[in-house]
Amino acid sequence: MTAGDRRAARAVPPSRPRRPYRRWTRDRVERTALRLLRPLVIAALLLATAFPFYYMVVLSLRDVQALILDPGALFVPPDEITLDTYRQVLTPEEEGGQGFVGFIRNSVIVSVAAVALTLLISIPGAYAVARLRFLGRRQVHFLFLAVYLFPPIVLAIPLFVLFSLLGLRGSLPGLALVYISQTLPVTVYMLRNYFETVPRSVEEAAAIDGCGPLATIWRVTLPLSRPALMATGLYVFMIAWNEFLFALLFLVEDRDRWTVSLGLSQLAGAIEVPTTVLMAGSVVLTLPIVIVFFACERLMTGGLTMGAEKG
């Protein structure tokens, strides 16, 4: 028991005299109420979180005329289902579609590049913070503050100017670079926490066998840290795939470079695109990240909240 636990235990009020013959004690009322309340709360949560996405899919399968005639319909009659919306979203612009396949390609390029580069940079950094004593080790967390305290919009202004001057505006690598800077502090933190759980003795054994620091990381630490690497990679992928502000600022002028998020938001501005097609685009944008996330849900949530137990 830690000091905090003991304090909490002591804070429980002393037991009151028991009245075994009274049927409706406060305890019983509360238990019954909570037992009834819990399924209601869970149902409400499910409805609030899943319904919008269900509705998104329903709309994407309908014809826009049908939507305007009957906006309240919660499911599509099988004979009304149309995949025309998806065809329209995915076919290239030259053939009269919206060209989402190209946007998906851009999003994949940026996201995968961001994941690879973030891992490449943050692994040595996290290892250093976890294992090595050096001047400034304790100050590393100021990086977090620097990145998070300042609104992205503050950083966006000079980066916008800088990228304009360098001709990097409208370039996907430039965008990936911005994403790396946004994710680095968190990934260093997540990986550090995991590296600290790798037994020191194994690494020392490798060092005695003649491995330098990089070889030790490569041969010992990384193979033992696969779950943490996956979690970190997914986290970066999610951030990069979902990002909107920087994509909007840097890529908006060049349609060929749009990411899916940007493409969808730009479509919404165009009046001639029906709502149902927008919803099909939303499904196309949402589905990949949801699949990736839930395929590795345990890893992800474990990685994100790592260290939360310590507060």
Added chain:
Amino acid sequence: MRRGRGRTLRQREARTGLALISPTFVVTLVVVVLPLLWAIMLAFQEARLINIRYTGMFGRYSLDNFRYVLGEPGFWSGLAVTLVYTVAGTFLSIALGLVAALALAGPLRGRTLVRASVLLPYVAPVVAAAFVWQVMLSPQYGIANELGVRLLGWDRPIGFLTQAKGELLGVTVPVALLTVIAFEAWRYFPFAFLFLLARLQAVPRELHEAALVDGATPLQRFRYVTLPQLSRVIALLAVLRFVFTFNKFDDVYLLTGGGAGTEMVSIRVYNLLTARDDIGASAAQAVVLALVLVLFLGVYLRFFAGPERSAE
């Protein structure tokens, strides 16, 4: 010792450490710290995208941008809106996250599925989530208004995202602002939920058993056992969510475009930058925004997180 001649083991360790962390430092320096400093310098200069090449580091510095930005009434109302949005959004998302964590902590059939569903709003891209809300809340074909008019007997559809003011039980309420706050709470409560659930599952079982023996009712156990255990995570979440929400741009921009009384400071910054091409003024406004945030965090850490820290 081939390379480290004359140095102690400790010194070599320090050198390796610095070498390994330096890529992280360099990237952060180039893409975060230097731009930040540049933003501050731009805030004191008259800079537009056309003349930016000629505004050197030692151009003419003045307070004109700040005078201009702070002199606009829109800035102060924007700041007020940002604060209301941030405080309400932070509070609601943590409260909802707590309710969800408590409800889903125990054994439950189909738990994986339920948890997956609860995490959806957080995982989904903001653009998609904002669009579905727009469609659902649309006065023309939105399902919310359809149900409201048909089942709840509303006189006419409500423009949830386009109406600045409306009446609720005879009180005037900021409709659009409340809607974007609801969106914020909906989208980010899973974040609080994850952290709180992880912490809940780490509460020692003996504490609850001891409280049971003492005859504590469920609510008393929550108040005196669970809540003290969660207080530190809640404090951490409060800081994180406050910072993230305060800096938020895309959620509100996508939902309302800053209209109907939801023009946050960050949206004003964006408009100054892109619509008016006024880099200096937008930088000045962004710097003021960051300063306000630092101020609030300072006050919070000084007065609320103080004892927590000294207890460490």
